[in-house]
Amino acid sequence: MEKLIINGGTPLQGSVTISGAKNSAVALVPAALLADGPVVIENLPHIQDVEIYHELLREMGADVLFEDDWMEVDGRPMKSMLMPNGRVKKLRASYYLWGALLAKFGEARVGLPGGCDLGPRPVDLHIKGFEALGAKVTNKNGVMTIQAPNGRLKGARIYLDLVSVGATINIMLAASKAEGVTIIENAAREPEIVDVATLLNNMGANIKGAGTDLIRIQGVDRLRGCRHTIIPDRIEAGTYMIAAAATNGSVTLENVIPKHLESVTAKLREIGVDVLEMDDCIQVNGNGQYRSIDVKTSPYPGFPTDLQQPITTLLTLASGSSIVTDNIYSARFRHVDELRRMGANLKIEGRSAIIEGGSQLNGAKVVASDLRAGAALVIAGLATNGVTEVEGLEHIDRGYENLVSKLQSLGANVRRVSLGEKERQQQ
Numbered sequence: 001m002e003k004l005i006i007n008g009g010t011p012l013q014g015s016v017t018i019s020g021a022k023n024s025a026v027a028l029v030p031a032a033l034l035a036d037g038p039v040v041i042e043n044l045p046h047i048q049d050v051e052i053y054h055e056l057l058r059e060m061g062a063d064v065l066f067e068d069d070w071m072e073v074d075g076r077p078m079k080s081m082l083m084p085n086g087r088v089k090k091l092r093a094s095y096y097l098w099g100a101l102l103a104k105f106g107e108a109r110v111g112l113p114g115g116c117d118l119g120p121r122p123v124d125l126h127i128k129g130f131e132a133l134g135a136k137v138t139n140k141n142g143v144m145t146i147q148a149p150n151g152r153l154k155g156a157r158i159y160l161d162l163v164s165v166g167a168t169i170n171i172m173l174a175a176s177k178a179e180g181v182t183i184i185e186n187a188a189r190e191p192e193i194v195d196v197a198t199l200l201n202n203m204g205a206n207i208k209g210a211g212t213d214l215i216r217i218q219g220v221d222r223l224r225g226c227r228h229t230i231i232p233d234r235i236e237a238g239t240y241m242i243a244a245a246a247t248n249g250s251v252t253l254e255n256v257i258p259k260h261l262e263s264v265t266a267k268l269r270e271i272g273v274d275v276l277e278m279d280d281c282i283q284v285n286g287n288g289q290y291r292s293i294d295v296k297t298s299p300y301p302g303f304p305t306d307l308q309q310p311i312t313t314l315l316t317l318a319s320g321s322s323i324v325t326d327n328i329y330s331a332r333f334r335h336v337d338e339l340r341r342m343g344a345n346l347k348i349e350g351r352s353a354i355i356e357g358g359s360q361l362n363g364a365k366v367v368a369s370d371l372r373a374g375a376a377l378v379i380a381g382l383a384t385n386g387v388t389e390v391e392g393l394e395h396i397d398r399g400y401e402n403l404v405s406k407l408q409s410l411g412a413n414v415r416r417v418s419l420g421e422k423e424r425q426q427q
């Protein structure tokens with residue numbers, strides 16, 4: 001077990017290359033299983049969620065080669081749709097095995113997923129989608145069994161009551177090889193959904209409208225192997241943008257799609273941060289003179305819930321009162337007590353954090369409760385003049401590739417060390 005030790009107070013300077021998107025990667029890898037040949041996925045981030053997927057695929061009998069930043073997946077040797085438990089609980093996105101195995105074998109038996117604890121994270125819309133496609137779904141002791149009658153799903157019109165990234169992608173996966181046409185209404189529009197549709201279409205699927213709220217999928221009989229490069233991770237990029245601002249630094253982010261970051265750029269500019277957008281890079285120049293603002297998270301293209309926690313840290317440094325409301329996850333506030341431990345003045349009211357900005361943060365020992373809480377605490381540590389110790393790195397490792405070396409390359413004084421005996425006992 002390890003922790004980060006951050007000697008904060010140094011403005012981040014220089015450039016950082018953004019990795020492939022976590023939330024694309026974890027959908028593209030299971031999608032690749034549907035092909036009748038090898039699929040090569042490039043720009044794949046080395047993060048824990050992808051490593052776990054690598055192990056899951058091998059456990060299921062797929063041929064997988066994971067080298068540098070690419071993976072070759074060949075699902076042909078797989079015989080089984082059984083993946084009841086164990087590793088699937090280590091990540092949220094194992095739910096994509098439902099849609100992928102259902103399309104591949106006409107049946108999936110997979111345990112319920114894990115992922116960040118952000119309050120209730122139901123999967124009713126995924127189930128509603130599979131059932132609309134004709135599947136019979138049962139949940140016995142946490143193992144979902146999803147079966148298509150006679151082994152093949154039938155296209156249907158599905159209205160999602162809530163905009164859900166996971167349900168949209170899962171229905172796309174399942175419907176890609178269904179008989180007939182499937183329409184998803186009120187679909188999520190996140191760039192990661194477009195990325196998955198692009199891979200499936202390159203494999204021979206017929207998906208139109210991804211990136212809008214109406215997706216049309218004409219099922220096909222077979223999908224073939226291909227190569228695909230993952231889009232840049234807009235959440236990792238947003239994290240470095242906020243870190244640059246919080247440390248009054250000057251950072252250029254390479255390998256980004258500025259359009260995917262419009263809501264983040266707009267909010268940073270409103271706070272008073274200088275953000276320059278170029279073709280495939282963004283430069284952020286901090287200045288320490290920040291205004292309070294209100295932020296409300298919403299589905300893409302709105303401000304992402306996955307950056308709600310990091311921007312809260314930045315707003316503790318702005319002058320005046322800010323309100324940050326999470327409209328996606330009502331309980332995504334477990335970073336708040338830890339920020340208070342560091343001297344920030346903020347409280348939770350309902351699904352909002354009410355922030356009295358302008359506090360001088362101090363170094364402290366803090367624990368990351370989830371992935372983006374971890375990012376929020378690392379940013380706080382980088383912005384203080386003291387020493388901050390961050391535990392709970394298993395969460396951060398799920399989604400940030402080479403966090404320590406990337407921060408070090410920007411001049412941060414941060415290192416990763418083993419927990420002492422006493423700290424291990426307290427875990």
Ligand SMILES: CC(=O)N[C@H]1[C@@H](OP(=O)(O)OP(=O)(O)OC[C@H]2O[C@@H](n3ccc(=O)[nH]c3=O)[C@H](O)[C@@H]2O)O[C@H](CO)[C@@H](O)[C@@H]1O
Binds near residue numbers: 120125166167305
């Ligand atoms: C692996 C992955 O891509 N994770 C992302 C994905 O999670 P995930 O796909 O799990 O999130 P959803 O978009 O599905 O969730 C959106 C909202 O819908 C609710 N809901 C969702 C499904 C369902 O069946 N029933 C239901 O009520 C959720 O509780 C939440 O309030 O999108 C979230 C919202 O952008 C991000 O925070 C996560 O980083």
Ligand SMILES: C=C(OP(=O)(O)O)C(=O)O
Binds near residue numbers: 092115306372399
């Ligand atoms: C909530 C997140 O991830 P997951 O859905 O994989 O738990 C995230 O990436 O911030």
